[in-house]
Amino acid sequence: MGKTSDLTLVQKTIIDTLHKEALIEAPKPLLTVQPEPSQIVRGEAVTLTCDIQGEGWTYNWQCGEEQDNSVEKELKITVESQQKCRCYGCRQSFCSQLSENVTLAVLERPKPCLNVQPEPSQIFRGETVTLTCDIQETDVSSWIYSWNKDDSLIHVSQSQEYRISAVSESHTGNYSCTGRETRGSRYSRTSDKVTLTVSGSEAPLPVLSVLKLLSFLLAASPYLLVSIILGVKCYRAHVQTDGIYQYIVTEV
Structure with missing residues (x-):
């Protein structure tokens, strides 16, 4: 012991x-x-x-x-x-x-690129406008996007697209976006602002040229082509004889 x-x-x-x-x-x-x-x-x-x-x-x-x-x-x-x-x-x-x-x-935190379709300076009342927040040069696979108009938050979504249907003059303003990692602490910088200008008039109807219209009609109905050819061959001639107007139809 x-x-x-x-x-x-x-x-x-x-x-x-x-x-x-x-x-x-x-x-x-x-x-x-x-x-x-x-x-x-x-x-x-x-x-x-x-x-x-x-x-x-x-x-x-x-x-x-x-x-x-x-x-x-x-x-x-x-x-x-x-x-x-x-x-x-x-x-x-x-x-x-x-x-x-x-x-x-x-x-450095990535900076989004904000794209607008149609062109932000050529938007008419009633059109649909799509804003896309594109964040690149990062290994983050999933973002939550925040959309701002005139520095005020207007929309939050997991979609990188923000769509405005039937725009009006009230949608005119400066838009920007940011991204925050869905499950994490990373976040992007704020994109450059894009100015949306909405015209008070509605979008003009598309103007079709005569050739485009004829091409469309001919494609729709081959018989129309035959009618046009007959119309060219069969025309009315305006002849003035002794002060009297006569119309002569030339046979096909």
Whole structure:
């Protein structure tokens, strides 16, 4: 019994000595980032995780010039510019090593292109107008689109098209759109404004040329072609003889 107590005391003395002489290497944290640090869009929220072996740590963070500490191993921040982050942990007077630096590379948010059909400067009352919000150069597969008229929200949809049926003068204004990721925190910039001008008159009827009309009629009825040929061959000639008008019909 006395030997066991002596052995335990010896072990404790050895461990204390190792701590004092710093022969036990402090653990090194593993810092991870979600989403991937190379795919972060400006203004996006990211989650930093500082993994250290053991429990009871107080976590210390440094991102750029900002510093923070928490008992939670996760830290959420909003990234506006490229920066380097690292972390370490402490419990009582014992601290871990510093983690490796992780660089948060910031990508610019995509800017939508707003297209209008028909031409926004040639819209007549009663027409149907289609606005399309096109967001490219991004790996986001699904967007929720917001439509604004004169800087006021008018429509939200998962469709990139916004259709206005039977437009009137009240639809005249400046239109723009933005996109927000359906299941995530990413969002686009605002598109350039497009001015919609609705004419007070209705759209003019399409004008068909004589040739187009004849082509249509001939295609619709081959017998009409025969009638036209007969009409050309059989015409009335107006002849004036001694002040008397005579009409001569030429036989076919």
